[in-house]
Amino acid sequence: MGWQEIVSRALVRDIRAVSRLISIVEDRRSGFEDAYAAIYPHTGKAHVIGITGPPGSGKSTLVDKIAAEYRRRGKTVGIVAVDPTSPFTGGALLGDRLRMQRHSLDDGVFIRSMGTRGHLGGVARATSGVVDVLDAAGYDYVLIETVGVGQSEVEVASLADTVALVQVPGLGDDIQVIKAGVMEIGDVFVVNKKDRPGVERVVAEIRMALDLAGNVSGRSRAYSGHHGPTGATTGTVDATEVAPWRPPILQTMAESGEGVAEVCDTCDAHMHRLSEDGALVERRFRRARSETMQIASDLIWRGLADDRRALDAAEELAWKVARREMDPYAAGWSLRELIVN
């Protein structure tokens, strides 16, 4: 099967073709740019939801239940499960297979697991193409599940229309500190395992952090921060017409499914709001800009690697830096000249 046939089958959600197309895009096999160009016009329709939380928060179960709820509503769902901490796909693949079994009779759900450690540029970079394939294939929702460990949540936020942050009572103070750092990217907060002691404390802490963030920025929180100000660029909507989105704090028991329908409702409401006040256009522009810049940057370095003379010069510069004959900035300027002119 040539890539043209893979693409046309993937566009009608032939699961084997979708799977092969993801591999092509993921591995950047030769000719993948043509395949990507062919599917790209069909993207932009899916609602991309990033779901992130610390290890042990039950977020995989929650993602499964959210997928099941959307299926119940007649929607199709693609899931990209990312574990940026593991270069070993063994664990992920095993989990994948177990999860696949649960949805195995349902071709309205597609699950793909991936590790991204060592992947230059991290989660967003590795995941972006996979999300686009699922989007083009016509899945109504694309859920990106990632472990909340450091930069990965922030990166995943750059891809998602809606970011749901999963928290859980009783993970100890160290974990709470980690959470503090990602407050600003949450559009929806989910406190899972709500039967555990300490649930009120977690809810109160989130509320406090949200209030604090709101006060600090002095702007509509939900659309500020990494997403940048809204409306200013698109200019289609007067920001004052729509009340600012205040991230709701929901409580769930993913195991039993309690509260999951509300999570789905809230994500939908958030998407509705994004479309309404022009922020969706802005978010998607930012994603497009960062991807375009990233790709251009890759192409520049790839060009360098293919140019023996430039590559030798770059290595020589690095040796001078290593020997302290030149400082890294002087070397950086020289390398820049080598590339730009």
Next chain:
Amino acid sequence: MGWQEIVSRALVRDIRAVSRLISIVEDRRSGFEDAYAAIYPHTGKAHVIGITGPPGSGKSTLVDKIAAEYRRRGKTVGIVAVDPTSPFTGGALLGDRLRMQRHSLDDGVFIRSMGTRGHLGGVARATSGVVDVLDAAGYDYVLIETVGVGQSEVEVASLADTVALVQVPGLGDDIQVIKAGVMEIGDVFVVNKKDRPGVERVVAEIRMALDLAGNVSGRSRAYSGHHGPTGATTGTVDATEVAPWRPPILQTMAESGEGVAEVCDTCDAHMHRLSEDGALVERRFRRARSETMQIASDLIWRGLADDRRALDAAEELAWKVARREMDPYAAGWSLRELIVN
């Protein structure tokens, strides 16, 4: 005080000057490249040790005790404490102050805390200049302490001569999975809180993972992986002359100081081995190359941002991508042309 005076004072370890120089380098204030160029020839003398572990592993205490032990041996120590998960420096600063008090009468220890969330390029990028300032200021050891949460350990490994991975019994399976992914960067393993139940299991697991990694790569583990093969490039030493470094697994009680001297001895032994077999030169070349490339890349993008015409063109490309009129790769190629020619 002009930057020249700050630099000359920092080079003789005037603590206020060191602190100000770090701020200049960290914030990339105007003229910082001159200051950096002035100190850079004085770098390369410190033994840089990266110490990383999961939240709750007691690694801050361990770092403090390692610093104290080196002080006892008449050495000076700079500490860079990195929490990549927090954009709020409040917590870090508070901890800093508490730790500073412990060493406050000793100007042979310098501590700097930093958050790096949202810092483009992550831990290595943000920390690199700080490490260089401490190195130039004449600290014998620079300890980089970072929370083991995802990519940060791997990044910190790119700066360090020696990487010590701190583990701890009883953190549960999720954490163990995270650890598995960073095995390959460890030069020294430290199992802290060795009085806890499960310590033998952790030691056995590390040993097993090391054996596995050794078998998979079929090469000397310690100098393979991200550090690349040794000797081949430098060619000064026959690799067969020196037995491969097998990462030792040490047990400590950081609180009481038990086992800390052994950790120091082992780090020193590792540095001795690196110098002996030529791997140090190789590691430092790799660090220099990645920094030079990173800086050149920054300069290229900065140049774009300063060029109104190019910037407009880049934004227009991104809008086309966002509107699905162009795919990201086509836009990336166009943007590349804009920059390279």
